[in-house]
Amino acid sequence: MLRSCTAGLRSLWALRGRREGAPRLSADLQPARRLFSTEKAVHKDWALPNPSWSKDLKLLFDQFMKKCEDGSWERLPSCKHTCTYKSEDFKTYFLDPQLVEGEGLSQAQLFTRGFEDGLGFEYVIFNNNDEKRTVCLFQGGPYLQGIPGFLHGGAIATMIDVAFGSCAAISGGAVMTANLNINFKRPVPLCSVVVIHSQLDKLEGRKLFVSCNVRSVDEKTLYSEATGLFIKLDPKKSST
Numbered sequence: 001m002l003r004s005c006t007a008g009l010r011s012l013w014a015l016r017g018r019r020e021g022a023p024r025l026s027a028d029l030q031p032a033r034r035l036f037s038t039e040k041a042v043h044k045d046w047a048l049p050n051p052s053w054s055k056d057l058k059l060l061f062d063q064f065m066k067k068c069e070d071g072s073w074e075r076l077p078s079c080k081h082t083c084t085y086k087s088e089d090f091k092t093y094f095l096d097p098q099l100v101e102g103e104g105l106s107q108a109q110l111f112t113r114g115f116e117d118g119l120g121f122e123y124v125i126f127n128n129n130d131e132k133r134t135v136c137l138f139q140g141g142p143y144l145q146g147i148p149g150f151l152h153g154g155a156i157a158t159m160i161d162v163a164f165g166s167c168a169a170i171s172g173g174a175v176m177t178a179n180l181n182i183n184f185k186r187p188v189p190l191c192s193v194v195v196i197h198s199q200l201d202k203l204e205g206r207k208l209f210v211s212c213n214v215r216s217v218d219e220k221t222l223y224s225e226a227t228g229l230f231i232k233l234d235p236k237k238s239s240t
């Protein structure tokens with residue numbers, strides 16, 4: 001059964017709620033495989049092959065799915081909509097009912113999942129919990145063009161942020177990006193597949209330091225290198 005990816009968001013929103021006096025969720029801030037594993041299946045998982053996936057992407061996907069068989073790796077599911085909006089749990093911890101019920105938020109989608117199949121971000125992230133690292137297989141579609149024929153740098157930065165965010169959230173729970181530093185070394189051809197290898201380098205109090213490299217499928221081309229700083233949200237502080 002599909003496991004929901006919304007527990008992470010619930011964790012984040014619960015934390016926000018708690019800052020304003022809502023009851024504490026025990027799952028909050030726990031290093032968290034549970035971010036990806038506690039909810040019942042309610043929404044489609046988009047981190048799975050669709051007809052727009054190239055041969056390269058499908059091949060890599062199959063290779064990583066094989067690595068999942070012994071439990072050393074796990075595929076992270078990915079929802080398009082911020083699914084918890086309709087859950088009772090979410091309402092319990094989100095204190096502004098207008099935001100929960102309102103048009104704006106009901107239409108909210110994860111930025112990277114807001115495109116038709118194949119046109120934007122096609123990706124799947126695999127996590128190796130013991131090694132504190134993730135691998136993101138990413139095919140950037142035609143709507144992500146920057147200079148003709150190549151991916152927009154902002155699209156690459158977005159994908160790196162998502163890859164980092166997942167890597168950091170697994171260890172840190174509810175985290176936010178504080179700093180991203182990217183060196184773009186080679187332009188990424190539009191519609192090609194790249195592999196983003198992310199690593200949690202250091203955990204220092206509430207600070208999670210991550211780094212990654214973005215490579216071609218054959219690993220010969222290094223497209224980008226990046227570092228990031230994620231901060232575990234502090235339940236005593238307001239994020240707005």
Ligand SMILES: CCCCCCCC/C=C\CCCCCCCC(=O)SCCNC(=O)CCNC(=O)[C@H](O)C(C)(C)COP(=O)(O)OP(=O)(O)OC[C@H]1O[C@@H](n2cnc3c(N)ncnc32)[C@H](O)[C@@H]1OP(=O)(O)O
Binds near residue numbers: 176
């Ligand atoms: C993200 C959700 C996670 C939930 C789980 C999801 C599951 C995964 C599912 C699906 C993956 C999707 C993944 C998507 C990823 C996208 C992520 C984003 O787009 S996040 C939006 C962009 N980022 C912001 O808008 C932040 C804005 N900034 C802030 O809100 C604050 O600055 C914040 C929360 C980052 C820190 O604020 P403070 O008040 O809590 O903490 P202070 O005291 O300022 O800093 C703590 C320590 O960090 C250092 N620090 C803070 N910012 C720094 C910086 N920019 N550079 C260096 N150090 C910094 C400080 O110097 C301090 O260090 P000392 O403890 O004193 O040693």
